[in-house]
Each structure stands twice: as structure tokens, then as C-alpha cells.
Amino acid sequence: xxxxxxxxLAGLAVGAALAISPAxxxxxxxxxxxxxxxxxxxxxxxxxxxxxxxxxxANTPPNRSYDLVVTVAGPRADMVTRRxxxxxxxxxxxxxxxxxxVPTYLALFSNRPFDAIASPEVxxxxxxxxxxxxxxxxxxxxxxxxxxxxxxxSAFVRLRKQHGLxxxxxxxxxxxxxxxxxxxxxxxxxxxxxxxxxxxxxFADGALVTKTDTAFEIVKVGFEQFVxxxxxxxxxxxGLATAFMALMTGWMASIVxxxx
Amino acid sequence: xxxxxxxxxxxxxxxxxLAMGAAVGFVSxxxxxxxxxxxxxxxxxxxxxxxxxxxxVASHIAASSFSxxxxxxxxxxxxxxxxxxLLSGGTIGTALGVWTFTLLRSLGQLDLMIATxxxxxxxxxxxxxxxxxxxxxxxxxxxxAATVRRPGSHGWIHGxxxxxxxxRSKIYLSVxxxxxxxxxxxxxxxxxxxxxxxILVPLLIYVLRVPTSTVIGTSMVLTLVTMVFATMxxxxxxxxxxxxxxxxxxxxxxxxxxxxxxxxxxxxGEHLRLLLGLLVLAVGIRFAVELVIRxxxxxxxxxxxxxx
Numbered sequence: 001x002x003x004x005x006x007x008x009l010a011g012l013a014v015g016a017a018l019a020i021s022p023a024x025x026x027x028x029x030x031x032x033x034x035x036x037x038x039x040x041x042x043x044x045x046x047x048x049x050x051x052x053x054x055x056x057x058a059n060t061p062p063n064r065s066y067d068l069v070v071t072v073a074g075p076r077a078d079m080v081t082r083r084x085x086x087x088x089x090x091x092x093x094x095x096x097x098x099x100x101x102v103p104t105y106l107a108l109f110s111n112r113p114f115d116a117i118a119s120p121e122v123x124x125x126x127x128x129x130x131x132x133x134x135x136x137x138x139x140x141x142x143x144x145x146x147x148x149x150x151x152x153x154s155a156f157v158r159l160r161k162q163h164g165l166x167x168x169x170x171x172x173x174x175x176x177x178x179x180x181x182x183x184x185x186x187x188x189x190x191x192x193x194x195x196x197x198x199x200x201x202x203f204a205d206g207a208l209v210t211k212t213d214t215a216f217e218i219v220k221v222g223f224e225q226f227v228x229x230x231x232x233x234x235x236x237x238x239g240l241a242t243a244f245m246a247l248m249t250g251w252m253a254s255i256v257x258x259x260x
Numbered sequence: 261x262x263x264x265x266x267x268x269x270x271x272x273x274x275x276x277x278l279a280m281g282a283a284v285g286f287v288s289x290x291x292x293x294x295x296x297x298x299x300x301x302x303x304x305x306x307x308x309x310x311x312x313x314x315x316x317v318a319s320h321i322a323a324s325s326f327s328x329x330x331x332x333x334x335x336x337x338x339x340x341x342x343x344x345x346l347l348s349g350g351t352i353g354t355a356l357g358v359w360t361f362t363l364l365r366s367l368g369q370l371d372l373m374i375a376t377x378x379x380x381x382x383x384x385x386x387x388x389x390x391x392x393x394x395x396x397x398x399x400x401x402x403x404x405a406a407t408v409r410r411p412g413s414h415g416w417i418h419g420x421x422x423x424x425x426x427x428r429s430k431i432y433l434s435v436x437x438x439x440x441x442x443x444x445x446x447x448x449x450x451x452x453x454x455x456x457x458x459i460l461v462p463l464l465i466y467v468l469r470v471p472t473s474t475v476i477g478t479s480m481v482l483t484l485v486t487m488v489f490a491t492m493x494x495x496x497x498x499x500x501x502x503x504x505x506x507x508x509x510x511x512x513x514x515x516x517x518x519x520x521x522x523x524x525x526x527x528x529g530e531h532l533r534l535l536l537g538l539l540v541l542a543v544g545i546r547f548a549v550e551l552v553i554r555x556x557x558x559x560x561x562x563x564x565x566x567x568x
Contacts (some may be wrong), residue, residue: 043264044271077563085556090551093560101383104563155559161534190270190307220266227266231499239495242503243488246510250326253514255332 018041026061026066028052028212030200037187037218045189051182054202063192067110067117067203068173069128072131072185074165075194081156097152104192105165109172109183118206126201126208130157130168155211164188193218268312274508276306281512285324288513289520290527291536292328292476294321294455294472294483297382297543299509308505315494315501320509321455322487325480328521332477339428339474342438343481349439351484353446354489361451375551377452381459382544388538389462393534395503423469429474437468446486455483458540460532472529 030052037046039098054066078100085094110117114129124132131148135156139146146153160166165188185198194217201211218230231238264271280302288295296317303313332338364373420434441463445456460479464470470478495501524532 029377037262041264042262047294053450079561079563082560082562084555084560086554090376091553091555091558092551152559155557156561159557159559159561163549190265193269218353224264227503231267231495231501231503235496235499236492238499238503239492242319242495242501242506243322244365245503245507246323246488246491247326250328250508250514251330253323253327253518254330257515257518258334 002077025057026202026204026210027055027057028200028202028210029055030212030214032185032198032214032216037216038221039193039218039224040221041223043189045160045191045225046187048185048187049182050185050198050200050214051180052200053181054179056179062205065178066175066209067112067128068175068181069114069117069201069203070107070109070173070183070185071128071133071201072105072107072109073103073197073199075103075192075196076101077192078102079104079156081151081152081159083155098157099156100136100138100143102135104185104194105196106160107167107185108128108133108169109185110170111175111181112171113170117203118208122206122208128201130161130166138259163190165191187218191218193220206242263504263508265308265493265502265505266530268308268316268505269498270307272306272308272505277505278512279506281320281509283512285513285516286520286523287453288321288324288457288540289328289517289522290524291458291520291532291539292461292479292524293457293536294325294487295457295513296321296454297378297458297540300454301543303505308502309500311498312500312502312505315491315498316493316506316509317502318490318494319503319506320513322484322491323510324513324517325455325457325484325487328517329477329480329484331518331521332480334391336428336478337474338477338481339426339470340481341424342426342429342470342474343478345435345438346442346445346478346482347485349442349444350446350486351489353443353448353463354450354486355446356443357447358493359448360447364451364554374452375547379544379551381448381452381546382540383548384544385459385462386539389533389537390541391464391537392466393530393532393537396530397534426470429470429478431468431470433468441467442482445482449486450490455487457483458536461536465533476524485490 030050033049033051034046037048050070078098079102080096080098082093082096084091087094110128114123117123118126118128123129127133134145135153136143136145137152148154157166164186165184173181175181177181195215196217197213198210199213202209213221219225261274262271263274284295284299284302287293287298299317299320300310300313303317304310308316329338377557420436422435423432424435425432441460445460445463448454448459449456457479460482461475464475464479465472491501527535
């Protein structure tokens with residue numbers, strides 16, 4: 001576990017070194033269609049578009065073909081995955097794993113299959129693919145990620161995928177010209193509120209050339225925000241108001257439906 | 261029509277929620293029960309987080325039972341003295357229940373505890389009610405005098421001290437069993453997150469021999485007070501009451517409850533008990549089946565806290 005973490009850190013260092021190396025002079029310029037997604041009463045999911053271009057300069061080798069991987073990570077949270085087992089004839093939760101500080105939404109998009117973009121080694125270092133993303137688990141007193149085919153890890157990823165909250169699409173990024181690209185970021189209705197980080201990595205000939213990042217946020221506004229804030233900050237008043245609302249509704253109904 | 265719920269954080273179909281509220285409201289008005297044991301599973305089924313469902317249903321039940329209680333009050337079908345005595349036990353029971361709930365949660369396996377107590381409680385109570393209703397029905401069909409209150413069959417409960425006259429119900433009874441029943445219902449309600457009307461009604465009928473004319477209205481008063489209390493408690497401690505969800509449920513619920521109450525007046529007592537027994541039994545069996553049958557997915561994921 002520790003070995004893997006060190007490896008990952010080393011990968012990060014190499015990646016950073018590559019990005020600033022003067023020989024690789026591409027630059028990424030990106031933007032998302034909307035930096036602030038607002039949740040209103042009729043909100044039922046959204047779709048953002050990320051577009052950008054690869055800027056070259058004099059040092060860039062000509063006729064290079066590029067690959068692109070976009071990682072969108074939502075606000076982080078602790079989650080627990082439980083497994084049911086049959087005990088005394090009934091199915092009960094017996095074993096569980098806690099996932100610490102993992103993204104509530106995670107999407108990986110690329111222009112072609114990950115294994116065609118770079119070697120497994122590079123993919124792992126760059127955390128590309130749901131199998132390679134670091135998902136920290138609490139295993140007893142240790143904190144570590146486990147092998148991708150671990151039962152709890154794969155069940156966790158599978159269940160998040162079923163809800164559209166984790167996704168991996170290897171043909172979602174399209175190059176409009178050899179240097180101009182776009183991809184759409186689908187946000188299902190139940191995506192969590194918060195800040196989303198978008199990381200864009202450019203590959204050429206199986207190696208990371210450069211990367212950049214951007215972000216967008218999903219926020220509640222107006223009525224939704226008012227209700228959510230009141231519930232959190234003034235629980236007592238909120239409860240009182242809800243109880244009063246319940247009594248009023250009940251009273252109104254008995255007046256409306258009075259039959260004498 | 262889709263509407264985004266501010267606390268549950270998902271969009272729902274307003275008409276679906278309205279219809280669910282109305283259906284449960286109808287049942288609750290008819291039998292004089294809160295209907296929480298029906299509403300909460302339905303909400304979880306449409307994708308609302310269990311904690312939000314339980315918290316919001318409390319206020320929905322408060323609204324339903326208030327509108328029901330008002331119409332029973334006008335028909336003089338509530339025994340205020342009996343309600344007050346029951347409540348005095350109920351409040352203590354609720355406090356004890358909340359304390360036990362916290363204790364059980366710290367020990368883990370709370371979900372299993374709740375599921376098994378649902379199964380045990382619902383199947384026993386439902387089975388007993390169904391059986392009783394069936395017997396009463398058969399007796400009536402054979403031409404025998406149906407539910408006569410035989411003077412000799414009062415038993416030890418009627419031998420207890422501290423007797424009190426409950427005028428509206430026309431019973432003369434010790435306050436001890438009344439307080440104990442209130443306490444038990446308050447306790448069960450707080451631990452299992454239900455109003456407890458479906459247990460209270462048969463207890464009042466069979467143990468205290470409260471006449472059917474006042475039993476439903478009086479049990480509604482108890483449900484109303486405990487659910488208002490529960491709403492406040494959930495709002496203050498967990499911040500999980502979704503007022504928008506609650507309002508939709510309430511509007512559907514109170515409408516349904518009015519029609520349910522009217523339908524309930526038209527049905528004979530034995531039939532009503534038989535039907536309620538069947539319903540409670542069915543829900544209990546459904547929970548039991550869920551525990552016994554191999555789940556479609558052995559794994560579940562639950563969020564335990566936002567870390568930033």
C-alpha cells in the first residue's frame with residue numbers, strides 16, 4: 001500500500017517536471033460553458049460543455065497527434081460500503097468498508113481508450129481510469145487504496161456508476177481540429193452541491209505533455225438556498241415553522257371538507 | 261411536474277408524491293392510524309434518503325392526524341380526559357425511546373434492529389387483529405350477539421387502583437394501564453420512527469375496552485402530539501426535515517384522510533379491524549420477505565459525511 005502511494009507521488013513529481021519542461025511547449029487553454037450551475041425548483045440535472053485548444057509554439061514538434069483525458073471530481077465525502085450476508089436465515093449487513101474523502105461525483109473522459117493513450121504504468125501514475133483513481137479506504141488502523149478488483153472497491157464503483165455519479169467514457173472527447181477539442185459533462189439530477197474540479201491532461205506519444213485545470217460549482221439559489229440554510233442554521237425555528245405548517249394544513253383541510 | 265427538494269437534494273414528481281400522500285392519508289383517516297409505517301418505505305422506494313424520509317414523514321402525520329382529530333372532535337368522538345392521561349405516559353415513553361435509540365446507534369446494527377422489530381411487531385399485531393376481526397365476523401354471521409361487553413370478563417386490569425371515570429368513553433378504569441400503554445406507544449414510536457397508532461388502537465379496544473366510537477379520535481390526538489414533538493426533534497438535531505416534501509405529502513395526506521375518515525364511518529367495526537389487520541400483516545410480511553430473500557445487490561453505499 002505504502003509502496004503504491006510513493007509510486008503515485010513519484011509519478012506526480014515526474015508529471016510536474018514534464019509539464020514545466022521547456023522542450024514540451026504545448027499549452028492548454030480551456031473553458032467550461034458555465035462556471036456556476038444554479039439549482040432552482042425545476043432543476044433536474046444539467047449538462048456542461050468543456051472546450052479548449054492546444055496552443056503550440058516554436059519548440060513543438062510538428063504533426064504531433066494528441067490525446068486528451070478530462071477528469072471531473074465533485075465535492076469529497078466519506079462513504080461506507082456494506083455487504084450483506086446470510087446469518088440465521090436472514091440477510092444482514094455483516095462487513096463494511098469506509099471510503100475516506102472520496103469524490104461524490106467522478107467522471108473520466110477521453111478521446112480514445114485509455115490503454116491506447118499511454119502505458120498501464122503511466123495510467124496508474126496519472127490516476128486515469130476508475131481502476132486507477134485513488135479511493136482511500138480505512139482498513140483497520142491503516143489508510144490505503146486496495147487492488148482494483150477488491151470486492152468492496154468494485155461494488156462501490158459499480159453502485160456509483162449505476163446512479164450516473166461515477167462515469168468513464170473513452171470516446172466522449174472529440175477533436176474538432178487536430179488542436180481544438182470539446183467534451184460534454186453530464187450532471188445527473190442527484191449530483192451533490194459543491195465545487196467540481198476539472199483536470200485536463202494532454203498526452204502525446206504515450207507521455208503526459210501538459211495539464212491544466214478549471215472548476216465549476218453547483219449552488220442552490222433563491223428558495224432552495226433559503227430553505228436549506230434555515231434548516232441548517234435555525235433548526236428550532238425551522239421545526240416550529242414546519243410543525244405550524246402541518247397544523248395549518250390539517251386545519252384548512254378540515255374547514256374545506258367540512259360537511260355541515 | 262418535477263420539483264427539486266431543497267433538503268433531500270433530488271428532484272421528484274409532485275403528482276407522484278401527492279398521490280402517495282393521498283393514498284396513505286386515506287388509509288390513515290379510515291383506520292385512525294398515522295400511516296408512517298406505509299409512508300416511510302414508499303418515500304425510500306422513490307429514492308429519498310431514509311433519514312430525510314423518516315424526519316419529513318413525522319410532520320406529514322402531524323397534519324393528517326390534526327385534520328382527522330378536528331373532524332372527530334366535532335363529532336364528539338374524542339375522549340379528552342383519556343387523551344391527556346395517555347399523553348402523560350406517552351411523553352415519558354418518547355423521551356425513554358430517544359435515549360434508547362441513541363444507545364442502540366452507538367452499538368451498531370440499528371438498521372437490523374429496526375427491521376426485525378418491524379417484522380415482529382407488524383406480523384404479531386396484524387395477525388392478532390386479522391384473527392380477531394375474522395372471529396368477530398364469523399360470530400356475527402352465525403347470528404350470535406357480536407362484541408358484547410361481558411361484565412365478568414374485565415379481568416385483572418379492571419381490579420387496579422386509582423380508578424377514574426372517562427365520561428365520553430363511558431368507562432370506569434384505573435389510570436395505571438392507561439399511562440403504561442401511553443408509555444409503551446411513546447417508546448416504540450421513538451425507537452422505530454412510527455406514530456404507533458396501529459398498535460394503540462387495538463390496545464385501547466382489547467385491553468382497556470374503550471368503545472370503537474371514541475378510540476380512533478383519541479388515538480389521533482396522541483399521534484398528533486408525538487409527531488409534532490418528533491418533527492421538532494428531527495429539525496433541531498438532524499436538520500433533515502424537508503419542508504417542501506412535507507408540504508406536498510401533507511396536502512395529499514389531509515385530502516385523503518378526509519375521505520378515509522368518511523369511508524371508515526360507513527364500514528362496520530369488525531370489517532374495519534379485519535382490513536387493518538390484513539394491511540398491517542401484509543406490510544409485516546413484506547419486511548420479513550426482504551430479510552429472508554437474497555437481496556438483488558449484496559452491497560450498499562451510504563454517505564457518512566461531507567468532508568469538504
